[in-house]
Amino acid sequence: MTLQRLWNRGAIYLVLCAFAAFYLMPFYVMIITSLKPYADVNITRMWELPRGIYFDGFLEAWRLVSPNFRNSMVITVPAALISSLIGSINGYIFAKWRFRGADTLFILFLVGMFLPYQGILIPLVLTLQRFQLYGTVVGLILTHCIFGIPITALLFRGYYASIPNELVDAGKIDGCGFFGIYRWILLPISMPAFAVVLLWQFTTIWNDYLIGLVVLSNPRLAPINVAVQNIAGSWSVEWNVQMAAALIAA
Known part of the structure; x- marks a missing residue:
C-alpha cells in the first residue's frame, strides 16, 4: 500500500470519526448529566465529567416512571405481536393468493404509511369515543x-x-386450504421475517409519544415517553433526573 493511499484512508477515517463524535455528543451529555x-x-459545566458517580437521578427517575415503564410493556408487546x-x-394474501385488484388494494395499503398522524387525530379520537375505547x-x-398494518404487510409480502410457489402448490395438492398452507408451510419458515x-x-x-399522549388522557x-415529558416542571427542571429518565425510556 502506497503512502498516498495510507494518507487518503487516514483522512477518510478521521472524517468518519469526527462525524461519529458529533453524532454521539448528545448521548455523552445525557450520560454524564444523569x-x-x-x-x-x-x-x-455541561461538558465536564462528574466529580463522582451518583445514581440519585436514576433512582428518582425510576420512582417517577416505573409505573409508566410497565404501561409501555403492556401496550407494546401485544400491539407488536398482533400487528405482526x-x-x-396480509403479506401472505398479497404474495400468494392473487386476485383481481390485488395490486391496487396493496397500493391503498401502502398509502397508510404516508398518512401523517397529526392529520387523523380528530377522526381517531371521535372513532375511539364512538366505540367507548x-x-x-x-x-x-x-x-x-x-x-402498523401497512408496513408489516409490505415487509411480509416481500418475504x-x-x-417458491411450488411450496404453495404442493400444499394445495395435499389438501391444505388457505389457512392450512399458512399454518403448516409458510408460518414455520417465517421466523426471520x-x-x-x-x-x-x-x-x-415503544418510541411513540403523540398517539399515547392523545389517546390516553x-x-x-x-x-x-409521555411520563418522561411530564417530569419537567413548569418553573424548573431537574436535568439529572430528566436525562436519567430519558435513558431509561431509551
Whole structure:
C-alpha cells in the first residue's frame, strides 16, 4: 500500500470519526448529566465529567416512571405481536393468493404509511369515543395495530414473494386450504421475517409519544415517553433526573 493511499484512508477515517463524535455528543451529555447531583448540573459545566458517580437521578427517575415503564410493556408487546401476525396474513394474501385488484388494494395499503398522524387525530379520537375505547389501553393497542398494518404487510409480502410457489402448490395438492398452507408451510419458515417485523414494530410503538399522549388522557395509564415529558416542571427542571429518565425510556 502506497503512502498516498495510507494518507487518503487516514483522512477518510478521521472524517468518519469526527462525524461519529458529533453524532454521539448528545448521548455523552445525557450520560454524564444523569450521573451528576442536581447541584452540579450547570450549562457552563455541561461538558465536564462528574466529580463522582451518583445514581440519585436514576433512582428518582425510576420512582417517577416505573409505573409508566410497565404501561409501555403492556401496550407494546401485544400491539407488536398482533400487528405482526395481521401483517403476515396480509403479506401472505398479497404474495400468494392473487386476485383481481390485488395490486391496487396493496397500493391503498401502502398509502397508510404516508398518512401523517397529526392529520387523523380528530377522526381517531371521535372513532375511539364512538366505540367507548378512548382513554383505554385497549384503544391504544388497537390504534397501534391498525397503524402498523401497512408496513408489516409490505415487509411480509416481500418475504413471501421470495418463497417458491411450488411450496404453495404442493400444499394445495395435499389438501391444505388457505389457512392450512399458512399454518403448516409458510408460518414455520417465517421466523426471520417475524424477527425483523417484531423488532420494527416494538421499536416504533415503544418510541411513540403523540398517539399515547392523545389517546390516553390519564397520566397513570400513559406510556413512558409521555411520563418522561411530564417530569419537567413548569418553573424548573431537574436535568439529572430528566436525562436519567430519558435513558431509561431509551
